[in-house]
Amino acid sequence: MPAEVIVALIGGGALLVGTGGGAWLGHILASRTAARQHKTTAEHQMIDQLQEELGRYRERTDHRLDLLEAENRGYRAFIGLQRDHMAEHGIPLPPWPEGLPR
Structure with a gap:
């Protein structure tokens, strides 16, 4: 076989291997990038979902x-009425519990 044919075959083989290797490497890198983007997107979706749940929890807690x-204001007002009634009728008032605001 002439030398020119051997050089052409080697060059063509190198071109095929280089192109195939480049395509393979490009595919691997693209799939890794896509996997990372998917993971990042899933993480952001989970963060958004958790923030929405936290917002609803805070709204319910504020409402409660x-x-x-x-309710506390109502009970305190009623206790005040009872104490006034007791004082009007000469009933001794029990001592106010320590640590409980008046």
């Missing part, structure tokens, strides 16, 4: 707190 504060 408002209800408890209104």
Whole structure:
């Protein structure tokens, strides 16, 4: 076989191997990048979901707190009425519990 044919075959083989190797490497790198982007997207979706759940939890907690504060004001007003009634009728008032605001 003439030398020119051997050189052409070697060059063509190198070209095929280089092109195939480059395509293979490109495929590997592209798939890794896609996997990372998918993971990042999934993480962001989970973070968004958790933030929404936290927002709903805070809203419910604020609502319950408002209800408890209104209930507490009602009980305190009723206790005040009872103490006034007791004082009007000469009934000795029990001592106010320590640590409990008036």
